Amino acid sequence: MKHFAKLAAAALVAGAMGTAALAESLYAPNLSYRTGPFAATGIPLMNGQKDYFEMLNARDGGIGGVKIDFAECETGYSTEKGVECYEKTKGQAIVTQPWSTGITLQVLPKTNVDRIPILAPGYGFSPMADGKVFQWAFNVPSGYWDAASMIINYIDNEAGISGKKIAFVHLDHPYGKEPIPLFEKKAAEMGFEFLPIPVGLKEMQNQSAQWLQIRRERPDYVVMWGWGAMNAGAITEAVKTKFDMSKFIGVWWSGHDADLAIVGEDGKGYKSISWSFPNLDAPVMADIKKHVVDAGISQSNETEMQGVFYSRGIVISMILAEGIKTAQDHFGTAQINAEQLRWGLENLNITEARLAELGMEGMVPPFATSCANHTGHSGGWMLEWDGAKFVKVSDLLMPDTSDYADLIAEKAMEYADANTPWEMNEACNVTN
Incomplete structure (x- = not known):
């Protein structure tokens, strides 16, 4: 009891x-x-x-x-x-x-x-x-290394990355530097040229020097690891310098609708890898x-x-x-x-x-x-700006984690x- x-x-x-x-x-x-x-x-x-x-x-x-x-x-x-x-x-x-x-x-x-x-x-x-x-x-x-892997593999599947020059426009900040070790590793393995182009915090809205370098270097693709005002600044400069937007790919933090809305139709073709999508x-x-x-x-x-x-x-x-x-x-x-x-x-x-x-x-x-x-x-998914919004232009892409395990x-x-x-x-x- x-x-x-x-x-x-x-x-x-x-x-x-x-x-x-x-x-x-x-x-x-x-x-x-x-x-x-x-x-x-x-x-x-x-x-x-x-x-x-x-x-x-x-x-x-x-x-x-x-x-x-x-x-x-x-x-x-x-x-x-x-x-x-x-x-x-x-x-x-x-x-x-x-x-x-x-x-x-x-x-x-x-x-x-x-x-x-x-x-x-x-x-x-x-x-x-x-x-x-x-x-x-x-x-x-x-x-971030998943994102870099998917972008590299996407370019390779689309156009063959060997012999290509890839410019990497990135925020000069720990975030922007994160994928560099993997890009360097894959450049050596796959035979492409990797060209880092840093953007300082004070340069985010005025990237004329960086995009002048891009015009001189004539890369086959530009990959962007941008954030905040840097994204809009880069997209605006790309349009101004008449860079082929279909060869411009951002990480998921560089795929913000409002940044592309600034250039509208002129941004058509810009892409961003993304693990989320609005439904x-x-x-x-x-x-x-x-x-x-x-x-x-x-x-x-x-x-x-x-x-x-x-x-x-x-x-x-x-x-x-x-x-x-x-x-x-x-x-x-x-x-x-x-x-x-x-x-x-x-x-x-x-x-x-x-x-x-x-x-x-x-x-x-x-x-x-x-x-x-x-x-x-x-x-x-690879998303693409259609002039008014982002749309999916790929099936689900998977990173090759064996590359960087x-x-x-x-x-x-x-x-x-x-x-x-x-x-x-x-x-x-x-x-x-």
């Missing part, structure tokens, strides 16, 4: 704790950048992220009965402010979303001590793909309109909501939401902590069937993560050695 009395008392306590937990929220702050030189690209991304969680909170009461507190901490894309935001938010947060390769590199060693996962969809430090070394970092669903007829868009837009709580507008970056913001928040749900289901609690979310993010399985359940068909390719694979390598492992261990003592997930191996 005493045993049963203790069980009953324990059940009452557990019930009370469960009720308290449901009254709380999960703190998932976003290190946003609605101001500064990159605001034009940051705003639609932040709006898409915010609207997805607003929809979940309104439609479903959050995730697992717990609402999501997705408060923003404004960084202006400044690394210094980003670190300040990280320190300010990390105490109660279950995740950090740095939103800059520079900020990611600064907080990466901190998160390994603070034991809080970094979610950096499609950006950050490419070797974060190695889940054994970077157990707290995720750059799902596709990384305006997707059920999730109808739910966002019903629960968020019609309720007057969206900061977006009709034009922005039709674009690639707003849609990508939705996909990014979906990835985080699925990580939360996966963790909740596994650990049997709605009020998960940062360590449990880490498990959720490395056990994602975003199948076509799951995308259909989420009402997001065609908006992101399927992908899965694991203990060893924190990127997912989802692949992407050794490079990921090498650079990951270099990082760990340089930051010793560095805690790794010793239980993880390449088959996990």
